[in-house]
Amino acid sequence: MANKHLIKSVLAGILSLSFIIVSAQDFSWQTKLPAIENEGFYKILLSPEISAKLQNNFGDIRIYDADNKEVPYIFESEKPLSYSDYFVEYKIIEKKEQTAWPYYTRLVIHNPEKTKISNIHLIIRNSDVSKSLKLSGSDDNKNWYIIRDGYRFQAMYSDETTSVIKIIDFPVSNYEYYEILIDDWKNNPLNIQKAGYYNTSVDQGKYSVIASPQINQLEKKEEKQTLVKVVYPEKYSFDKITVHVQGPEFYYRTAEIQIRDSVKNKRNEYDYYFSTIANITLSSSSQNTWYFNNLRTNVLYLRIDNKDDEPLNITGVEGEQLNHYLICKLKKSEAYTLRFGNAEISSPNYDLQYFKDKIPEAIKILQTSDIASLKSEVQVEDAGFKLDSAFIWVAIIAVVILLIYMVTKMMKDMKSDPKS
Numbered sequence: 001m002a003n004k005h006l007i008k009s010v011l012a013g014i015l016s017l018s019f020i021i022v023s024a025q026d027f028s029w030q031t032k033l034p035a036i037e038n039e040g041f042y043k044i045l046l047s048p049e050i051s052a053k054l055q056n057n058f059g060d061i062r063i064y065d066a067d068n069k070e071v072p073y074i075f076e077s078e079k080p081l082s083y084s085d086y087f088v089e090y091k092i093i094e095k096k097e098q099t100a101w102p103y104y105t106r107l108v109i110h111n112p113e114k115t116k117i118s119n120i121h122l123i124i125r126n127s128d129v130s131k132s133l134k135l136s137g138s139d140d141n142k143n144w145y146i147i148r149d150g151y152r153f154q155a156m157y158s159d160e161t162t163s164v165i166k167i168i169d170f171p172v173s174n175y176e177y178y179e180i181l182i183d184d185w186k187n188n189p190l191n192i193q194k195a196g197y198y199n200t201s202v203d204q205g206k207y208s209v210i211a212s213p214q215i216n217q218l219e220k221k222e223e224k225q226t227l228v229k230v231v232y233p234e235k236y237s238f239d240k241i242t243v244h245v246q247g248p249e250f251y252y253r254t255a256e257i258q259i260r261d262s263v264k265n266k267r268n269e270y271d272y273y274f275s276t277i278a279n280i281t282l283s284s285s286s287q288n289t290w291y292f293n294n295l296r297t298n299v300l301y302l303r304i305d306n307k308d309d310e311p312l313n314i315t316g317v318e319g320e321q322l323n324h325y326l327i328c329k330l331k332k333s334e335a336y337t338l339r340f341g342n343a344e345i346s347s348p349n350y351d352l353q354y355f356k357d358k359i360p361e362a363i364k365i366l367q368t369s370d371i372a373s374l375k376s377e378v379q380v381e382d383a384g385f386k387l388d389s390a391f392i393w394v395a396i397i398a399v400v401i402l403l404i405y406m407v408t409k410m411m412k413d414m415k416s417d418p419k420s
Contacts, residue, residue: 027062028341028375029053031368036330043076043365044326044338048210050368051321052234054340056296059347061340063328071336072350073328074359078205080239080291080322089196090120093141093177103184108141109195111176118172120180121198125163125191130154133182135168137175144179147171163193210236210319213300219311226311228302237321238295243288243302244316251312253282257290258301274301282312327359328352338368 033044046058054060063071094108109120120135132152136144148170158164168180182190216229241257261275277295282288282304304312329352330336 026342026345027060027339028373029371030337030339030374031371033330033336033338033366033368036332036334036336039330039332041327041329041359041363043363044073044328045208045365045367046324046326047368048208048236048321049234049371050338050340051237051324053371055343056294057347058324060342060345061326061338062348063326064337064339065331066335070348071328071330072348072352073326074350074352074356075347076325076327078207078322078324080205082203082205084201084203085198086201087121087194087196088199089194092195095192097189098184101185105180105182105184105189105192107180107182107192107195109178109180111174111178114174114176116172116174117197118170119197120168120170120178121196122166122168122180122192123163123194123196124166125193126158126161127190129187129190131182131184131187131190133168133180135170136179136181137173138177138179139175141177145175147173147175147178206323207240207320208323210238210321213317213319215314215317217311217314224306224308226302226304226306226314228304228314228317230300230302230317232298232300232319235296235298236319238292238297238319239322240320241290241292241300242318242320243282243314244318245282245284245288246313246315247284248310249284251282251284251309253304253306253309253312255280255282255302255304258303259297260299260301274303325365327363339374 029050031050036042044063046054046061050061051058058075058077063073065071090109090111092107093110094106096106098104098106111117130152132150134146135148135151137147138144148168151168151170153166153168180195211233214231216231218227218229220227245251256276257278257280258274258276260272262270262272265271278290278292280288280290300317302314302317306312326338
């Protein structure tokens, strides 16, 4: 019986070590998350250094807990520009429902800034009626001037919400007060809840700055050009590039942003050439910033046409990438690890993607720690030291041989024992 327990323990150890090696060899890199203070949803920010080690679709990354169980996540990227509509409410300073002849509803809306408007949005509780109205304007809330009369509208109901929006269009005006008279003589009044308009806000995406590159500037005097070579330590993902220029008070130069590409020739060798990815203008009156969509490279070339002017001095090139996040639910005081960098796997498919509406809008952003390589060594976290994977495989083989020997010996003992 003791032998059986020993064999089970050895098998469990072998499986555990094998799992660590296999899981480590699936990916090339890993990084740890900070301590989780409270259970809930978090956004894990993927730094440019992490993104540089991922596939173009950012799909070869996984989150593991302390038991090496995979944690579901939703991948999210910032957009360069995002548009959102929001309702701006006018103050209704008077609302009167006349229940005797003549039957009508009177609304007086205040436009204190005298903003030029050409429509008013009325939010109305669900109804299915047709009514007519008259719209007037005033600057003192006493003397009224007609804007539109005999306006006929149908208050259509919605099967999904308890209220609908009715838009009243009219010629552009900038009165401080607007009076809406709705004819109610055929039926009961409408339940008007709010009046206002929809405005659109534009939000710029958030970026992370990429590590500074090495810059070499070569003057091609015969061609009246400057060639600037910009070298980064890795193939980063560029969404925004800003060129910093030192030059005269006024300058305006056409230029090209290029990468070096290659093609195989008939001799099965590579011919290299410059490929232009953007035609730009360097100008003293602009920020010299250009936007790209996940441009992957580690070397950029800036070819500047100087014509008869003195060359510009390129003092810096700043690359930025749009922020990318992994949104996931984490447990308090749990240790989590990101493993990534595997060209053989595809993006995961988790159930969590169908429950985006359950995730709060404002959640904490987590920063990752330093990146560690998994190519030549395996991290054994519980033991607190590093083991070379080749050494572990040798140890496993030795244990397997020992296990075979013990099983063989145990079987012989069982045969020789008459009680067995």
